[in-house]
Amino acid sequence: MNRLTLCAAALAATALGAPALARAEDGRWQIKLLGSGVLPDGRIDGVKTDLIGLPAGSRTRADDNVVPTMAIEFYATPNLSIETICCLTQHKVDGAGALAGARIVDHVLILPATLTLKYHVDAGPIRPYVGLGPSLFVIMGEKPGATAKALGASRVTMSNELGLVLQGGVDIPVGDGGLGINFDAKKYFVDTIARFTTTAGVKALETRHKLDPWVISGGVYFSF
Structure with a gap:
């Protein structure tokens, strides 16, 4: 299943509930x-478990990505709308500071299932919101990166978060x-917990990261 298929499936599932918030004849x-x-942060926000001895000044950052995105919006009134937007974005996490050059996570996919309530300003034909x-x-x-593997990590998991x-x-x-x-900017506020475990199932490292992309x-958009 490719990225666009996953996006469309998640988008359709989220959008099914939107018409219940207003009658279709009241909007568009x-x-x-x-x-x-997609410009995430990825820095370490806290360390819960550390059996490998992270050096002082250890930092991490996630790389940026550019992805196709699709959105569906329903207008409850001329000024109020509900929008669901979805994409699937891939990133990796590298070390910074005392961890500069370290490969922490080589591959991670994020599906940011999002629903927003929007207010549109009457400003002539141009509609800011x-x-x-x-x-x-x-x-x-x-997937754990090369440095994480060298330190004994065979598996990494990152928590789903609201x-x-x-x-x-x-x-x-x-x-x-x-x-x-359409031009749009979103600022997300969300963390995740990364857990690195060994082949023996020992949790060697658990860190909280600020994603905050x-x-x-x-x-382009089409209204109907």
């Missing part, structure tokens, strides 16, 4: 196809046919 639908830059809502980060496919997202952007219509351009998107 909008579908967006976007390109999104703000929004907020919950986001569940579903994390899968984790967080908050703040959103701002603008819709710019192009003509009168329902087409338009910015997601910057741009693309």
Whole structure:
């Protein structure tokens, strides 16, 4: 199953509940196809278990990624809407500071299932908006990096977590046919716990990480 298939499946599952919040005849639908830059933090926010002896000044960071994104939005009123947005993004986690050059996690997939309530400002044809809502980060496919393996880690898991997202952007219509351009920025606030275990099943390291990504998107929409 490829990334777009996973995105579409998760998006459809989240969107099924949206019409219950308002009658379809009271609003309209909008579908967006976007390109999104995912810019996570990934720094260590706390150490719960440390059997390997992390050096003082140990830090980590996650790399950035650019992914296709799809969103479905339902307008409950001309000014209030509900939007679900989804993508599947892949990252790795490297060491920084005292851990510079270390390969911590070589592969991790994140599915940020997100639902926001948005308020649209009346500013002529251009429609700026703000929004907020919950986001569940579903994390899968984790693989320990070369440095983690060299220290005896055979497996790494990262916890699924519920967080908050703040959103701002603008819709710019192009003509009168329902087409338009969208620019959007989201700031997520969510952590995860990484657990590294040995082949014997011993938990050698457990750390909490700030993911807290910015997601910057741009693309086209169609309203109907």
